[in-house]
């Protein structure tokens with residue numbers, strides 16, 4: 001038996017609703033036979049419709065969203081903002097229906113037709129379209145492409161790797177991008193001791209960004225909409241918090257220079273104000289859009305202060321950058337601290353957690369123990 005959480009988006013004709021169901025499939029017994037699996041996976045490469053484990057359930061469409069040369073026994077997935085959107089049937093994330101959501105998965109290789117991976121390898125997949133255009137991690141088994149895998153770092157357990165997930169990986173990419181832009185060179189008390197701003201601070205990206213920036217010696221100011229999270233954010237290492245409302249009001253194109261750098265998960269007016277408040281030559285890493293996908297800014301921060309807007313994309317991020325980000329997480333992230341802000345749910349619990357993240361009610365990270 002292999003279980004998966006499947007989301008089916010209704011059409012206008014049948015009512016327009018979204019159905020989230022816990023689907024229980026009996027996996028073809030031959031899939032546990034290694035030699036047969038390899039044969040079937042090779043056949044799948046030749047004819048994706050013919051050898052798909054889910055073919056009985058979905059035919060050619062199921063084959064396409066299950067195509068891949070490696071079969072994974074999934075141990076953990078997680079709840080990112082995007083997973084909340086997929087579980088709500090949002091067409092911007094859930095690009096096919098039905099779909100198994102889950103943009104992260106952590107597990108071990110159960111069968112491989114790739115020379116790069118062997119049975120038993122501990123692996124991670126973040127992004128690459130899983131949980132969007134390809135069946136994702138909210139399942140006990142997943143078939144993915146070998147080039148999407150990275151080896152799970154020795155020092156990070158499967159559960160902790162899922163707790164880091166796309167959110168933590170993105171936070172690491174943002175910190176590395178800011179450093180590449182010069183944050184490190186300008187010094188830890190750069191630009192007359194200005195601090196680094198993290199917005200959407202209590203969330204997954206925000207929490208791990210605070211931890212990584214603090215570990216690198218920066219003084220971090222956390223912007224949050226929840227005063228109740230202040231102690232939590234100080235516990236992560238932030239030196240102070242500000243009310244996110246301060247960044248939500250329409251402001252002038254250039255404002256007092258407050259931040260040496262910014263990690264932004266919010267977008268919209270918050271991102272515009274962050275740009276307007278960043279020091280000469282500073283970088284702003286744009287990661288998310290929980291507050292809006294527009295940027296109501298002007299060219300002023302760019303042409304008068306040389307501020308750089310650094311786009312962060314975790315989904316198609318190339319392998320060397322992925323490895324650098326995970327190496328940074330392994331080196332700098334306090335794993336006991338990570339545990340302190342990680343909550344665990346089972347597959348059924350993922351449905352409620354997905355709804356809660358969209359309401360802005362979760363803090364830190366939520367792991368899905370798919371076998372619980």
Ligand SMILES: NC(=O)c1ccc[n+]([C@@H]2O[C@H](COP(=O)([O-])OP(=O)(O)OC[C@H]3O[C@@H](n4cnc5c(N)ncnc54)[C@H](OP(=O)(O)O)[C@@H]3O)[C@@H](O)[C@H]2O)c1
Nearest residue numbers: 081170200202203204205224225288289290291313314360
């Ligand atoms: N670029 C990429 O590759 C990439 C990768 C991962 C995530 N993302 C994006 O980054 C964003 C954060 O993802 P996440 O997984 O960290 O989500 P999350 O855990 O929900 O964190 C978002 C945080 O933003 C704040 N927030 C919520 N609603 C808000 C609103 N309407 N206005 C302003 N702030 C709000 C909340 O923090 P406070 O209560 O402390 O204010 C919330 O905890 C999402 O947009 C996600 O899609 C992008």
